[in-house]
Amino acid sequence: MMRFAMGRLLIAIPVLLGVSIVAFLIIHLIPGNPAQAMLFGSNPTPTQIHDLEVRLGLDQPLYQQYGKYLVGLVHGDLGTSFVTGRGVFSEIVSRAPSTFVLSGSAMLIAIVVGVPLGIVGGVRPGSFWDRAGRVISVSGVAIPYFWLALLFVLIFAVRLRLVPAVGTQGFSSLILPAVALGWGYAAILTRLVRSRLIEEYQDEYIKTARAKGCGETRVLLNHALRNAVIPTITMLGLQIGNILTGAAAIEVIFGRPGLGSFLVQSIAAKNIPVVQGAVLFIGVAYVLINLVVDMLVGVIDPRTRKQVTV
Amino acid sequence: MPGTTAGNPPEVVSSRPAPDLPSTLSRRRFLAVGGATVGVLGAGAFLAACGSGSGSSVASSGPSDTLTVGVYQEPDTLDPGASGLILSSLIASGIFDPLVWWLPTQDGGKQLYPGLATSWQVAPDATSYTFKLRQDVDFHDGTHFTAAAVKATLDHIVDPATKSRSAKGALGPYQETRIVDDYTVEVRFSQPNAAFLHEMTTTVFGISSPAALKQYGPIGFGSHPVGTGPFKFQEYVTQDHVSLVQNPGYKWGPSAFGPPGPAKLKNLNFKILLDATARYNALRTGQLQLAWNLNPSDIQSVRSTSGLTHYNVPSTGQPYGFPINVKKGPTDDIRVRQAINFAVDQDTLNKTVLQGAYEAAHNVITPSTPGYDKAADTMYAYDPVKAKSLLDQAGWVAAGSGTRAKGGQPLELEILIQSSNGFDLPTQYVVSQLKAVGISAKTSSQPFLTAAASYNEGVQNLSAIFYYDVDPYLLNNLVTSEQIPSGFNWAHYSDPSVDSGIAQANTVVDDAARTARYQQITRTLMEAAIFLPLWNVSGVFSAASNLTGLHFGVTGYPFFHAAALV
Numbered sequence: 001m002m003r004f005a006m007g008r009l010l011i012a013i014p015v016l017l018g019v020s021i022v023a024f025l026i027i028h029l030i031p032g033n034p035a036q037a038m039l040f041g042s043n044p045t046p047t048q049i050h051d052l053e054v055r056l057g058l059d060q061p062l063y064q065q066y067g068k069y070l071v072g073l074v075h076g077d078l079g080t081s082f083v084t085g086r087g088v089f090s091e092i093v094s095r096a097p098s099t100f101v102l103s104g105s106a107m108l109i110a111i112v113v114g115v116p117l118g119i120v121g122g123v124r125p126g127s128f129w130d131r132a133g134r135v136i137s138v139s140g141v142a143i144p145y146f147w148l149a150l151l152f153v154l155i156f157a158v159r160l161r162l163v164p165a166v167g168t169q170g171f172s173s174l175i176l177p178a179v180a181l182g183w184g185y186a187a188i189l190t191r192l193v194r195s196r197l198i199e200e201y202q203d204e205y206i207k208t209a210r211a212k213g214c215g216e217t218r219v220l221l222n223h224a225l226r227n228a229v230i231p232t233i234t235m236l237g238l239q240i241g242n243i244l245t246g247a248a249a250i251e252v253i254f255g256r257p258g259l260g261s262f263l264v265q266s267i268a269a270k271n272i273p274v275v276q277g278a279v280l281f282i283g284v285a286y287v288l289i290n291l292v293v294d295m296l297v298g299v300i301d302p303r304t305r306k307q308v309t310v
Numbered sequence: 311m312p313g314t315t316a317g318n319p320p321e322v323v324s325s326r327p328a329p330d331l332p333s334t335l336s337r338r339r340f341l342a343v344g345g346a347t348v349g350v351l352g353a354g355a356f357l358a359a360c361g362s363g364s365g366s367s368v369a370s371s372g373p374s375d376t377l378t379v380g381v382y383q384e385p386d387t388l389d390p391g392a393s394g395l396i397l398s399s400l401i402a403s404g405i406f407d408p409l410v411w412w413l414p415t416q417d418g419g420k421q422l423y424p425g426l427a428t429s430w431q432v433a434p435d436a437t438s439y440t441f442k443l444r445q446d447v448d449f450h451d452g453t454h455f456t457a458a459a460v461k462a463t464l465d466h467i468v469d470p471a472t473k474s475r476s477a478k479g480a481l482g483p484y485q486e487t488r489i490v491d492d493y494t495v496e497v498r499f500s501q502p503n504a505a506f507l508h509e510m511t512t513t514v515f516g517i518s519s520p521a522a523l524k525q526y527g528p529i530g531f532g533s534h535p536v537g538t539g540p541f542k543f544q545e546y547v548t549q550d551h552v553s554l555v556q557n558p559g560y561k562w563g564p565s566a567f568g569p570p571g572p573a574k575l576k577n578l579n580f581k582i583l584l585d586a587t588a589r590y591n592a593l594r595t596g597q598l599q600l601a602w603n604l605n606p607s608d609i610q611s612v613r614s615t616s617g618l619t620h621y622n623v624p625s626t627g628q629p630y631g632f633p634i635n636v637k638k639g640p641t642d643d644i645r646v647r648q649a650i651n652f653a654v655d656q657d658t659l660n661k662t663v664l665q666g667a668y669e670a671a672h673n674v675i676t677p678s679t680p681g682y683d684k685a686a687d688t689m690y691a692y693d694p695v696k697a698k699s700l701l702d703q704a705g706w707v708a709a710g711s712g713t714r715a716k717g718g719q720p721l722e723l724e725i726l727i728q729s730s731n732g733f734d735l736p737t738q739y740v741v742s743q744l745k746a747v748g749i750s751a752k753t754s755s756q757p758f759l760t761a762a763a764s765y766n767e768g769v770q771n772l773s774a775i776f777y778y779d780v781d782p783y784l785l786n787n788l789v790t791s792e793q794i795p796s797g798f799n800w801a802h803y804s805d806p807s808v809d810s811g812i813a814q815a816n817t818v819v820d821d822a823a824r825t826a827r828y829q830q831i832t833r834t835l836m837e838a839a840i841f842l843p844l845w846n847v848s849g850v851f852s853a854a855s856n857l858t859g860l861h862f863g864v865t866g867y868p869f870f871h872a873a874a875l876v
Contacts, residue, residue: 033763036763036796037759037760037762037763038473039473039796046795048470049796094548095548095549150587153587153588153591154591157591157595158591158594158595161595164592164595164597165588165591165592165594165595165597166581166583166588166589166591166592166597167581167592167597168550252584252585252588253585253587253588254588255581255582255583255584255585255588255592257547257548257549257550258549261549261584262549265384267757268757268758268759268760269759270759270760
């Protein structure tokens with residue numbers, strides 16, 4: 001298992017290097033230069049703009065700028081924000097918890113709602129609960145989360161006054177954004193677990209288990225579900241990127257500070273170090289979460305461990 | 311003060327918990343939420359019932375000494391001398407006082423009131439201003455206000471390290487500040503600067519504490535603002551809120567705001583909510599008592615909701631509109647530019663697309679700006695027939711496709727707008743009106759700073775702008791040739807007589823004579839058809855009806871000195 005994890009981490013290095021190069025190049029393709037953007041509105045002379053460029057190191061060729069950035073990175077330095085002059089790492093870290101809390105809660109809701117609904121539907125296809133679950137899953141997949149978010153605010157905050165419409169104070173302000181963001185993933189999970197279970201139940205090993213006198217609960221939990229849940233966990237890992245993107249929109253709708261909206265604003269302000277840092281940070285988070293997911297799959301399914309030959 | 315969306319949030323100044331916005335969830339209610347969440351998805355009819363806010367009412371938040379204002383962007387800095395955002399000025403107007411106030415009067419005029427200066431004198435050639443200062447004023451940090459503070463503030467603005475985005479330009483040809491005695495100060499310019507009389511009344515020239523400027527440095531002051539205003543800075547949590555607390559010793563407000571004394575509110579919070587719908591919802595739930603710049607459709611609802619009040623306060627400046635690039639074809643032909651102006655019906659735009667939320671604009675500056683020439687308003691009164699005949703004259707003849715053409719070349723415009731500044735829907739309307747006279751247009755959208763760089767390059771035919779400022783000298787930033795490479799002259803307009811006309815107008819101290827000069831200049835600009843006006847800039851605020859005592863400045867933004875929640 002250790003060897004497996006180390007192998008995956010090694011593979012992640014070129015991936016992250018690629019991510020940082022793409023992030024670096026893309027922001028340089030946007031029209032206008034950062035020095036001019038920073039001085040906009042103050043009637044800067046060309047000399048002032050040039051001086052600032054030199055101070056920010058923007059006068060050097062791209063490969064040199066990128067090289068310097070990499071050297072800093074190896075020393076654990078993500079650079080300083082063009083706008084605030086603060087370290088990029090602390091800028092990101094101060095915003096990340098809010099985004100992770102939101103994404104994590106959404107994920108939790110997806111699992112708590114989606115998996116049981118999928119199990120009920122998979123065990124008894126066509127039953128009342130299966131049909132109810134399908135209504136929820138179809139609606140969850142069909143309704144965009146940002147629309148659902150607006151709807152929730154209208155009903156539960158504006159009309160019923162049960163929860164605040166905006167803000168980050170306490171648990172009550174987390175409910176609507178987390179449910180709005182998690183709903184669609186709950187729907188995906190429901191469908192996935194249900195269809196996998198139905199498939200597994202038709203497999204020969206289930207018949208064998210039953211023939212050996214296994215009870216239905218044990219058939220479900222120890223045999224069918226264990227197999228059905230493997231693609232589900234892999235899918236969850238892959239959805240992390242989508243959930244983080246969704247969190248950016250949800251953060252704006254609910255007035256929550258966070259990494260997503262910070263990244264969007266930094267792109268608009270041409271704050272290159274922050275954009276690079278944030279993209280890299282999200283990239284690392286993505287790689288790590290998927291590593292955990294793969295290890296989890298390894299725990300559940302010994303077959304995958306044997307196939308890995310790094 | 312350009313209305314930009316630029317800038318990243320400054321640092322977190324303190325990590326105190328957010329102010330207590332009402333939070334309304336008991337455990338029993340939470341269970342009800344859970345049940346209702348599951349129940350809601352099938353309830354399409356329920357949805358429709360919730361969709362319309364008109365005619366409804368909101369629960370009054372009741373008397374309170376805490377006012378929370380919903381604002382639409384992040385402050386770039388809280389140093390008024392450095393900021394380029396109106397938002398920062400709005401917040402800073404609670405923390406800082408100007409030397410002199412310039413405020414609208416009941417009869418629709420404007421009047422100067424003593425602020426930190428008790429009297430002022432302008433040299434006949436407008437190259438120096440002498441102020442007599444109040445002797446009983448203290449800064450929030452306990453230091454005493456003297457002439458040295460005025461000098462420190464202005465010197466801070468011109469310090470390159472400050473990177474002033476708005477104040478430095480407004481200060482014009484600043485030379486030096488001379489301390490005559492402790493309570494007399496003379497501000498000198500290298501050239502005549504008549505605009506300073508109005509400009510100095512804006513919050514960007516709010517007087518800063520010299521001790522704090524020294525302690526925190528030119529950039530650090532932006533996260534530790536110290537002034538003499540009715541509220542003291544408490545904290546700024548990035549992406550979340552700025553909070554101010556009452557300054558109990560305040561007694562030097564302008565007489566226009568009522569008897570001297572501290573603010574009625576104990577706490578003044580600015581909650582950052584980028585999304586207009588979020589601000590509207592928070593206003594309806596009572597989390598906000600004042601919301602800035604709601605969507606036109608929500609403004610319509612506010613107007614018909616009991617318990618809410620809408621303010622649309624006229625502002626000085628340049629209207630929302632499209633500068634027309636005179637250097638790029640086909641708009642390098644004045645007849646095409648005139649045709650564009652004739653083709654667009656601003657009154658219908660405001661009534662339909664903008665749902666009557668604002669006021670249609672027909673000029674290069676708004677009616678409340680000195681130098682506005684009312685007669686020029688009708689120069690391009692909506693007339694699509696005239697537009698078509700101008701295009702015919704210019705050689706752009708009607709073609710089968712609906713788009714006019716000249717020598718096989720179709721009549722096409724590039725429109726580049728700033729994203730998220732309210733231009734999207736109105737632009738679609740303009741495009742459809744242009745289409746009706748045979749001009750086809752391609753629209754793209756960029757964030758403000760990116761768009762500004764593209765505008766300076768001149769890749770577009772029509773750009774998008776709005777501009778808040780108090781003196782007609784603002785035209786110096788918008789239409790003079792030196793502003794083409796990196797400023798706001800996005801029409802790429804260059805006329806030596808206008809350049810020198812604006813410089814000369816700024817030497818005239820007499821108000822009436824100066825206004826007459828500017829009327830001449832705005833008329834010339836209208837004749838050159840370098841700008842398609844759409845709707846006037848204004849202060850757009852929706853409030854809980856129990857919020858009283860707001861006073862609005864000439865740029866349409868409120869002062870909170872006498873504000874109270876009753």
